[in-house]
Amino acid sequence: MVTTVFGEDIIINSSELRNNQKRWFERAYTNPITVRFGAKHLALLNREKVGYMLKALVYVEKLVNYCREVSKGQEADSMVFPWIKYLNDVERLEFYNELLSTFNESINTNDWSLMEYLLNDWEATAETQRKPEIVKELLEEHETKEYVSL
Amino acid sequence: MSGSSIKYKIKLTRKQKRKWESLKQDIPESLEKCQKFLEETPLDRLKSSGKLKKLKGKLDGILQYDVTDKARVWYTVDSQNQIVYIKYVGPHP
Numbered sequence: 001m002v003t004t005v006f007g008e009d010i011i012i013n014s015s016e017l018r019n020n021q022k023r024w025f026e027r028a029y030t031n032p033i034t035v036r037f038g039a040k041h042l043a044l045l046n047r048e049k050v051g052y053m054l055k056a057l058v059y060v061e062k063l064v065n066y067c068r069e070v071s072k073g074q075e076a077d078s079m080v081f082p083w084i085k086y087l088n089d090v091e092r093l094e095f096y097n098e099l100l101s102t103f104n105e106s107i108n109t110n111d112w113s114l115m116e117y118l119l120n121d122w123e124a125t126a127e128t129q130r131k132p133e134i135v136k137e138l139l140e141e142h143e144t145k146e147y148v149s150l
Numbered sequence: 151m152s153g154s155s156i157k158y159k160i161k162l163t164r165k166q167k168r169k170w171e172s173l174k175q176d177i178p179e180s181l182e183k184c185q186k187f188l189e190e191t192p193l194d195r196l197k198s199s200g201k202l203k204k205l206k207g208k209l210d211g212i213l214q215y216d217v218t219d220k221a222r223v224w225y226t227v228d229s230q231n232q233i234v235y236i237k238y239v240g241p242h243p
Contacts, residue, residue, distance in 0.1 A: 094207060095206070134224070138224055150162060
């Protein structure tokens with residue numbers, strides 16, 4: 001017996017799929033279709049939705065593991081985000097708060113580029129802070145007359 | 151660079167200009183792409199092909215453009231006067 005996987009998927013056998021391909025492919029675009037193929041069970045899914053699900057899985061795993069590190073006070077030696085060690089305590093807290101709020105926003109909007117941007121931005125920040133001489137130059141104020149055109 | 155779509159002037163200190171010119175000898179095409187990006191859409195992530203990063207924390211307001219895997223340009227943008235200030239040109243830290 002095959003039970004539904006997605007709560008809303010329709011279960012058909014391979015003969016039914018072969019006989020009504022167009023119907024089931026169009027249906028699969030909006031609702032998952034489970035196909036019985038002997039003892040094997042396969043699924044037809046919207047590729048874009050699968051992409052969202054896989055990305056969500058990747059970020060959920062990162063978030064859960066990082067939250068575990070935070071709860072143990074191990075975030076300074078994070079295995080999930082090894083670059084965290086270059087951020088100070090205030091920045092780590094800022095990152096953590098942004099991570100949670102951005103994850104929530106990505107879940108609600110299905111836009112995982114928000115998480116990608118956040119992690120890339122913080123990683124670039126941490127890597128820059130590895131080099132105090134670069135940070136010093138970046139934070140140095142110059143008078144307008146010191147600048148020339150490219 | 152021909153530039154009907156140039157919107158921002160690029161400014162930098164003499165020290166950074168020397169570094170820019172030096173880097174241009176090594177990676178002219180990549181740096182030309184960077185210059186075009188800074189002149190046209192220095193704040194637009196979607197047009198940066200993943201090369202634009204917006205720094206956080208105490209570096210908030212500073213932007214980073216990944217010229218190549220090994221070269222970076224850090225800059226700020228004065229949107230009101232449409233000027234890009236290059237703060238540092240250098241290798242990937």
